[in-house]
Amino acid sequence: MSIKDKLEKYVIKTCAAQNVSYTNEELQAAYRNATHYLVDMTEVENYNVSEDYFYSPIYHDPKYVKRSFESYKVLYDNNYYSWLYGIGSVAYWAGVLALCSIFHWSKVLFPNFVARCTGPISRAWRATVVIPAALDRNHLGSKYLFGKFDIGLVPTRFESLVILGFYAIELAINVAHIYPISGGNTIRTTRALEIYDLIGIRSGVLAVWIFPLVMLFAGRNNFLISITGINQASFSAYHRWIARAFTILAFIHSWAFMGMEIIYHDVKLAGYAFIALVHFIFGIFCLTGLWLHCWKLRSYHEWEFCAAAIWCFDRFVRIVRCLAFGVPKGNCRIIGEDTIKVILPKPKYWKAFPGAFCYIYFFRPARWWESHPFTIVESDGDEQNIIFYIKVKEGITLYIYNYLMKQPDHSANIRVTVEGPYGRQQPTRKYSKVLLIAGGNGIPGPYTHALDLVSHTLNKQIRLYWTIREWKNLEWFYDELAKLGHYKDKCEVYIYCTRGGDMPNFGSSGCSSEAGSISKTSKEKTIMPMNTQQKISNVEALSYIRFENGRPDLKHILGEEIETAAGSIAVMSCGHPKMCDELRSNVARMTLKSDKRIDYFEENQLW
Ligand SMILES: Cc1cc2nc3c(=O)[nH]c(=O)nc-3n(C[C@H](O)[C@H](O)[C@H](O)COP(=O)(O)OP(=O)(O)OC[C@H]3O[C@@H](n4cnc5c(N)ncnc54)[C@H](O)[C@@H]3O)c2cc1C
Structure with a gap:
């Protein structure tokens, strides 16, 4: 269909909507009649556009009409492509989540099939993409830019590739189909206005499309954690990088429209630009800023509602979770040198x-929020x-510690509530060998997995490796270790002590509540009297544990454990960032060499 035919069809349809009907013939006749009286304005002398009225059809230069047509086409096309690419950027994340879900559920539903996936491609994929840190040994450990600025967590290699992919797509879709039309735009009359308009609309639309993702990935009650198997730490990484992309897009959007305002109003900041500037600078009022901005445009509220709904839902569920748990008094007690044990009564359900x-x-006056x-x-x-x-550490934990230090027996009942449980259970039950490797206070996660495995599975090779700084650190986890001892035939436990020190005081009923002063900076080394280790080994409840001096050689241990594994191996870590990074790196290397299925799970304590 030619443009002329399309135009006729459009006019007939539009007029029909207003109850005015035209046939094709009538339109043709009107056209012929009008062309008969056409006036070329360039030939009318002394014509004043704001004062003179004209009642004749006007002749336009066909070149101008063409440019005008192209100007509108570019404008509407930009809206269309912005939407299309906005959908594309969300679809990218849907694809990533779908891929992760497939990996996760295949481990849960088809463990035997997954255990057989040990071919060179599968190993190379896991060893070079899924398991390692982005830069070999740097995931949890602190990273400093120019040796000074802490840049926080560097995503793992898989996360980095996902994020890089997202940024590459964002870059491409921000510039795709953005071009000035030749001969000059008739709506945005200068080249600068034309480009500002195209870029401003594109970046703004793309920003609102990803805004709900910023909210969704940040929430504590992110239902995608259970569906996809992606842990909260990874979602936090994605959240941070999408939020950064959103900020950049919002900045570009504000900059482009401010640029237009400056050109139109001769450097005067108009209301629109002011709103844009406000929501750029005050990121903290992001939702409100966007709302005002969209209100002015009278569109894009759907995304606002979507983001606000996600945010409100998360807050609502958090409150419900707290109410469901109640506000009981929990017994808080200093135990060992720098640990607080909190025992909380919980509802049956x-x-x-x-x-x-x-x-x-903790409902204490200064830090209850x-x-x-x-x-x-x-x-x-114990039900x-x-x-x-x-x-x-140095915040709320130190505040509670200082409070407890002033209480009799360094113990007090404090009213608390808990919001949870969060996280997800890693599918460790599906592997034939499970290595649980913990450092210091990172023991609770691996320990609960060990307890779950010994009480719910048969014929598994379960190993728990725990590294502590001083023998005294055993005091606070004595009860749990003693309980695990009931399953000593099912789980081997190795405890490494790096500094040694005095004999722990297990007391008559388990642990004593001996409190110590905190000296995190102390570099003093205590020479470990050999008999402390022997004495601990002689404590009956702990006699099933193998105690070792010094730091474990994780590479060597890993090599041996993989060698002696009967089938697939799950390696789980929780502890000092450096230890976890080293382990991750070694697991990645060994995955490449071993013909056994090895998967790595990290329960990190960073947030
Ligand atoms: C999934 C998970 C499980 C964990 N399990 C345990 C566990 O079982 N045992 C254990 O000892 N630790 C655990 N941690 C770590 C624990 O949450 C931190 O040690 C704790 O939050 C430290 O509190 P603090 O205020 O004393 O912190 P510090 O890290 O000393 O904080 C100093 C200051 O920074 C603020 N701050 C710290 N982190 C944040 C943050 N993310 N957002 C805003 N402000 C912050 C604090 O309020 C404080 O003002 C876990 C962490 C995660 C993510």
Whole structure:
């Protein structure tokens, strides 16, 4: 159909909508009549556009009409492509989530098939993409830019590739189909206006499309965690990078429209640009800023609603979770040198799972609004309580520690609530050998997995390796280790002590509540008296454990464990960032060489 035919059809349809009917013949006749009276304005002398009225059809230069047509086409095409690419950027994430879901559910539903996936492609994929850190050994450990600025967590290699892919797509879709029309745009009359308009619309539309993802990936109640098997730490990484992309797009959008305003109004910042500037600078008022911005445009509220709904839903579920748990008094006690043990009565219907964690709110005057994540230790056979082991750091944990230090026996009942349980259970039950490797206060996660495995599976090779700094650190986890001893035929436990020190005081009923002063900076080395290790080995409840001095040689241990594995191997770590990074790197290398299926699971304590 020619453009002329299309135009006729459009006019007939539009007029019909207004109850005015034209036939093709009538239109042709009107056209012929009008062309008969056409006036070329360039030939009318002394014509004043704002004062003179004209009642004749006007002749336009066909070149101008063509440019005009192209100008509108570019404008509407840009809207169309912005939408299309916006959908594309969300579809990219849908694809990533679908891929991760396939990997996750195949491990859960078809463990035997997955265990047989040990061919060179599968090994290379896991060894070079899925398992390693982006830059060999740098995932959890602190990274400094120019040796000074802490740049936080570097995503794993798989996460980095996903993020790089997203940024590459964003870059491409920000510039695709953006071009000035030749001969000059008739709507945006200068080249600068034309480009500002195209870029401003494109970046703005792309920003609103990804905005709901920023909210969705950040929420504690992100239902995608259970569906895709992606853990919260990875979602946090994706959230941060999408949020950065959103900020860049919002900045480009604001800059482009401010540029237009400046050209139109001679450097005067108009209301529109002001709103844009406000929501750029005050990121914290992002939702409100966007709302005002979209209100002015009278569109894109759907994305606002979507993002706001996700945010409100998350807040609502968080409140419901707290209410469901209640606000009991928890017994908080300093135990060992720098650990607080919290025992909380829990409702009967409230269930945790291995590796689950909760956000705890301590209702103390100065910090009641803070909530921090801690791993749940469900005591074997104890249906009434849950336990948390909290390492004293420098914020809320130190505040509670200082409060407890002033209490009799360094113990007090504090009203708390918990929000959770969060996280997801890793499919460790599906592997024939499970290596659980913990460092310091990272023991709760691997321990709960060990307890789950020994009580729910048969014929598995289960190993728990725990590295502590001083023998005294055993005090606070004595009860749990003693409980695991009931399953000593099913699980081998190795404890490494790097500094040695005095004999722990296990007390008559398990642990003593001997408190110590915190000296995190102390570099003093205590020479380990050999008999401390022997004495501990002689404690009956711990006699099933092998105690070693010094740091474990993880590479060597890993090599041996893989060698002696009967089938697929799951390696889980939780501990010091450097230890986890080293382990991750070694697992990646060995995956490439071994013909056994090896998967790596990290339960990191960074947020
Ligand atoms: C899934 C998971 C499970 C965990 N399990 C355990 C466990 O079982 N035992 C254990 O000891 N630790 C665990 N942690 C780590 C624990 O959450 C931190 O050690 C704790 O939050 C430290 O609190 P702090 O205020 O004393 O922190 P510091 O890290 O010393 O913080 C110093 C200051 O920074 C603020 N701050 C710290 N982190 C954040 C943040 N993310 N957002 C905003 N402000 C922040 C603090 O409020 C404080 O003002 C876990 C972490 C995660 C993610």
